[in-house]
Amino acid sequence: MAEPLIELRGVTKRFPGMTALDAIDFRIAPAEILCLAGENGSGKSTLIKIVSGVYAYDEGELLIDGAPVSGFSPRAAIAAGVQVIYQDFSLFPSLTVAENLAMGRLLSENRRLVAPAECQRLGAEALARLDVTMDLDARVGSLSTADRQIVAIARALMSRTRLLIMDEPTTALTGREVERLFAIVREIKAKGIAVLFVSHKMREMLEISERICVFRNGRKVEEGPTAEFTEGRITRAMTGQDxxxxxxxxxxxxxxxxxxxxxxxxxxxxxxxxxxxxxxxxxxxxxxxxxxxxxxxxxxxxxxxxxxxxxxxxxxxxxxxxxxxxxxxxxIAYVPEDRLSEGLFMTQSIARNMVASAIDRVTHGPFLSDGEATALAERTVADMRIATTDVDKQVGKLSGGNQQRVIIGRWLLTGxxxxxxxxxxxxxxxxxxxxxxxxxxxxxxxxxxxxxxxxxxxxxxxxxxxxxxxxxxxxxxxxxxxxxxxxxxxxxxxxxxx
CATH class of the missing domain: 3.40.50.300 (P-loop containing nucleotide triphosphate hydrolases)
Incomplete structure (x- = not known):
């Protein structure tokens, strides 16, 4: 295998009361498509943040092109060619496609004035690298999820990118849009850029990757060429069970x-x-x-x-x-597609989210019974097997799976x-x-x-x-x-x- 572009040796990261990564060895080579798999809480996000310079690690060593580095920061990661596309894409919805694409370049050059013609030129160049066409004057907030993702990819590739990290990139995409994304990922690889593809979807892992690395409870439990994996093997590695x-x-x-x-x-x-x-x-x-x-x-x-x-x-x-x-x-009960914007009150407690659709069961006249609301929420948490016993916990602090169970449990309370x-x-x-x-x-x-x-x-x-x-x-x-x-x-x- 070629010398790794980025390598972690024995990297450990601790937070109060937990070890997020435990003596992890990890590498990705130039122009490689590597899938990182694992359940929520397995350590995937922590690894991404270490590789992108957001988190400092407690033990171990990080190497770029075979040379150890210290004091690795987001600025240093970008300079090394690392770009991350998170699930929310981190775009400006009120700005145009051209303005979003040009923003990073203009800021890096300390521009104080923005020339529309320059934005158009930079935007056109960015999209041309991916061989896609798009209305440069369209507001990003009006685009489909798939098109916003393409804008995020195009913007990331405007710098001297050597590693593109994509965090759950297909979560909100249809089958046709996934095919389009995979074609773009393969084009990126052909340009010599490595891709770290993080996903829960096993069929996609097997289709797009060359190598798969599986984390569980902060440890690397499986790693190897994709051809050696099946959906069953990935599932067992991720969960520890069939x-x-x-x-x-x-x-x-x-x-x-x-x-x-x-x-x-x-x-x-x-x-x-x-x-x-x-x-x-x-x-x-x-x-x-x-x-x-x-x-x-x-x-x-x-x-x-x-x-x-x-x-x-x-x-x-x-x-x-x-x-x-x-x-x-x-x-009739309805669980919406987007739990974050349509389904949950993210800053409110589990209990308040639970009883929101069955408020008549815990009110007496104009008064809410906190005790009855708590008891009803605790029964529903147990029934839905939500991974906490604290119904006063903010729902936004739960994993995606537990959040989804909160929504389903809420609507089941309506009978x-x-x-x-x-x-x-x-x-x-x-x-x-x-x-x-x-x-x-x-x-x-x-x-x-x-x-x-x-x-x-x-x-x-x-x-x-x-x-x-x-x-x-x-x-x-x-x-x-x-x-x-x-x-x-x-x-x-x-x-x-x-």
Whole structure:
């Protein structure tokens, strides 16, 4: 193997009460695509921050091009060619694409005045390096997640980048957008730039990487060429256990009256004449390309698209769904796709987040009973197996998987008959994902909850759904029985919808 671009030897990093990294040996070579895998809390983020100069380590040695370095800072990391693209992309949403791309260069040159023509030139050059086209005058805040990511990559490559670190880059991307990103990553490698790709998604690790390194509890537990890994081996390395891949089997009666019946539902120009049935105990998947109308459909069923067309029935009775309150009173709950901006009060406690949707259960007249709220939250925390017993803990300090369980637990307190999950395990590690899937299945089997699971994660749909609906341009194009289907079969069907 070529001499490492960056190497850590015996690096240890401690925080009060914990060891985040324990005697880690780690290396990445020039023009290598390396996947770093591990559950939340495994040490991946700490390693990224050490390699990018944000954290100083307590023990060990860091080498660049074979030479030991000391006093490694973010400025020194950038000078060494290290660039990091975090999940939030760190862009300026109110500025244009050109201004975002040019900002770093202008600041590094201590410019006091900004010339629009210069921004346009620098922006065009940056995008040309990736062989992509984009409206340079578009506000970044108006772009899709995939396009914002391309802007972040283009900006990172404007400096003399030798290592590009991408932290969970595919979390909010559709299948087609992931393919586009992977093509860009391969182009970056062809230019001699190394890529450290951090992901929870095993299929993506196996597809894009040349080598895989797995962390668990602050230690490196597996490392080797990607060809030597399988999804099962990665899972065992990440979690320390085998996680079953058995599929959900619904044992209900297809002739039974539907729990939820949707007929000729339309939402503006985005959803057209959608009809389907969802029975008690069913977990029905819904997937489709970006812009297929699936989220608009979910919002209409949750009373957030007033004025929609068509008919919706619950256990045979017609529903009026013009407000969220009407949907909740009818027994419909909705877990949104973006838990950070749409699902949680990040600075509030677990208990306050839990009871937000069932406030009537812990109030007496105008007064909130803190004791009842705490007791209700503690029961739900135990039921959802959330990794804490302190319901006063700020929800923003939980891992992504535990945050997602807080949202699901909150809506279960409303006693729903239909649960709509939009991206139920986005940004969640493999262990938490398995726990969330287990709880959803239990709710369907034991409580007869009807579940509509909206997801881009095809293995998630195949494992948990007894039917899968494919949506395209606002209409249901296929109703599939997942028995006998494999992942590639679904991907092929989705590609035919383009």
């Amino acid at each position: 996680i079953g891949q058995e599929r959900y089997v619904w044992s209900g009666d297809i002739a039974a009256e539907p729990r939820l019946s949707v007929r000729a539902l339309g939402v503006g120009e985005r959803v057209h004449d959608v009809s389907f049935d969802l029975r008690a105990g069913e977990i029905v998947g819904l997937s489709g390309l970006l812009g297929s109308g699936r989220t608009e459909l979910a919002l209409a069923l949750f009373g957030m698209e007033p004025g929609h067309r068509g008919e919706v029935r619950m256990d045979g009775a017609p529903l009026k769904l013009e407000t969220v309150q009407q949907a909740v009173e009818a027994g 729903p008959r239909v649960l709509i999950l939009n991206g139920p395990t986005v940004g969640v590690d493999i262990g938490s994902k398995a726990e969330i899937h287990r709880r959803i299945r239990d709710l369907a089997v034991k409580d007869g909850l009807a579940v509509l699971m909206i997801s881009d994660d095809v293995p998630e749909l195949l494992q948990n759904c007894n039917r899968i609906l494919l949506m395209h341009r606002g209409a249901i194009e296929a109703d599939l029985d997942p028995r006998g289907l494999e992942e590639d079969d679904i991907h092929t069907r989705l590609k035919t919808l383009r």
